[in-house]
Amino acid sequence: MDKDSDPRRAESYPPSDLAELQLLHLADSALPIGALAHSFGIESLVSHDLLKVSGLAAFLQAYIEEAGMMEAVFCRHGFRLAPKNMEAFSIEKWRELNRLLSALQPARESRAGSATLGHNFLAALSALARFPAIEEALSAFRKSPSGDRDVIHHAPAFGLASGVLHLDENRAVLAYLHQSLTGLVSACQRLLPLGQSEAMRILWNLKPVMIEVAQQSAAQTLEDTFSFMPMLDWGAMEHPALTTRLFVS
Numbered sequence: 607m608d609k610d611s612d613p614r615r616a617e618s619y620p621p622s623d624l625a626e627l628q629l630l631h632l633a634d635s636a637l638p639i640g641a642l643a644h645s646f647g648i649e650s651l652v653s654h655d656l657l658k659v660s661g662l663a664a665f666l667q668a669y670i671e672e673a674g675m676m677e678a679v680f681c682r683h684g685f686r687l688a689p690k691n692m693e694a695f696s697i698e699k700w701r702e703l704n705r706l707l708s709a710l711q712p713a714r715e716s717r718a719g720s721a722t723l724g725h726n727f728l729a730a731l732s733a734l735a736r737f738p739a740i741e742e743a744l745s746a747f748r749k750s751p752s753g754d755r756d757v758i759h760h761a762p763a764f765g766l767a768s769g770v771l772h773l774d775e776n777r778a779v780l781a782y783l784h785q786s787l788t789g790l791v792s793a794c795q796r797l798l799p800l801g802q803s804e805a806m807r808i809l810w811n812l813k814p815v816m817i818e819v820a821q822q823s824a825a826q827t828l829e830d831t832f833s834f835m836p837m838l839d840w841g842a843m844e845h846p847a848l849t850t851r852l853f854v855s
Contacts, residue, residue, distance in 0.1 A: 625771070625772070625774070628771050628773065629768065629771075629773050629777060629778065629781050630781075632727075632731075632764065632767060632768065632771075632781065633764075633781040633782065633784065633785040634785075635785065635788060635789065635792070637727070637730055638726075639723050639726035639727045639730055640722060640723060640726055640854075641723055641785075641789050642789070642792060642793075643853060643854045643855075644719045644722075644723070644789070644793070644853055644854055644855045645790070645793040645797065645845075645852075645853040645855060646715075646716050646719055646790070646838070646842060646855055647713065647715070647716065647838045647839065647840070647841030647842030647843075647844075647845060647855070648790065648793055648794060648797065648838075648841065649793070649797055649841075649845060649848065649851060649852060649853045650840075650841035650842070650845045650848060651837065651841045652798060653848055654841075654844075656837065656841075657798075658798070659798050659799060659800050659804070662794060662800065662808060663808045663811065663812070666787060666790060666791070666812060667812060667815055668835065669787075669790065669835065669838070670783060670787060670812065670815050670816060670819055671815065671819060672833045672834055672835050673833045673835055673838070674783050674786065674787070674816070674819050675819050675822065675823055675826070675831065675833070676707075676710060676831045676832060676833040677760075677761035677782070677783075677786065678761070678779050678782065678783060678819055678820055678823035679823045679827075679831040680703065680706075680707050680759065680761040680762045680765070680828075680831075681761045681762065681764055681765035681768075681778065681779050681782045681823075682765060682775060682779055682823060682824065683703055683762065683765065683828060684700075684703060684761065684762030684763060684764065684765025684766040684769070685765035685768050685769040685775050685778055685779075686765075686769065686775075687699055687700055687703065687762075687765075687766055687769065688739060688766055688768075688769025688770045689739050689770075695738070695739040695742045695743070697742055697745070697746060700742075700743055700746055700762075700766070701746050701756050703762050703828075704724075704746070704756065704757055704758055704759050704762060705756070705757075706828060707720070707759045707761065707762065708757055708759070710831075710832060710833065711833075712839050713839045713840075713842035713843050714842075714843070715842040715843065715845050715846065715855045716839070716842040716855065717757070719854065719855035720757075720759045720760050720761070721757035721758060721759055722854075723759075723760040723763075724757070724758035724759045724760040724761075724762070724763040725744070725747050725758045727760060727763045727764065727767070728743055728744050728758060728763050728766075728767065729744065731767050732744060737767075737770050739766070739770050740766070740767065740770060743758065743763070743766055744758070746758060761782060764778065764781075764782045765778060765779070768781075776820060776821075776824070779820045779823060780816060780817065780820045783816045783820060784813075784816060787809065787812060787816065788809065791805050791808060791809055796852060842855060
């Protein structure tokens with residue numbers, strides 16, 4: 607018997623429990639959006655001997671404080687675009703948000719990776735249930751009359767989905783940061799002699815940093831936010847020139 611055929615089931619659990627499970631679902635690395643295929647420039651840094659296990663924890667902390675901060679801000683603003691009460695979803699504000707994030711990412715490879723994950727993320731969610739705002743947001747992926755293609759970045763897409771599901775904004779931002787860092791650590795495990803225990807230790811120790819970044823992102827405006835990681839941007843730009851590649855980006 608499914609949920610729709612038994613209305614009593616909807617009353618048998620606290621809404622907060624369902625929200626928690628939905629958030630875990632959205633942030634699960636098993637979500638079929640292709641996240642495991644991207645290193646966002648880390649593969650180039652490892653290939654050129656610029657990133658080693660000994661410096662990985664410091665590198666990932668810098669990543670969260672720079673790129674993570676910027677994406678946390680965009681995740682929040684995506685969350686806030688979710689329609690509330692009877693208001694309509696603003697497709698123009700959605701397009702503007704994604705275009706601004708594109709402008710703040712100098713490496714084409716990183717932009718493309720983020721856009722691929724964002725589109726796949728919303729497409730995966732739309733396959734689970736009908737969400738009108740998600741369907742409208744996906745329409746931004748279609749070609750405009752000028753021939754340019756609008757993109758959907760992962761951070762605002764995650765925020766929008768969390769808002770549509772009426773999840774908690776702060777918890778959504780934390781979940782986004784955590785899954786982003788988990789994905790990078792997973793990439794490092796395939797590129798570096800990084801064991802499972804050390805990988806888990808790095809993730810564990812960086813959780814307070816994620817909390818601080820999430821809290822600080824609440825006070826930042828879109829006009830204030832930026833990310834300065836030139837070495838990682840170079841790594842992303844250099845990636846297509848690698849002789850052999852394990853990752854897409």
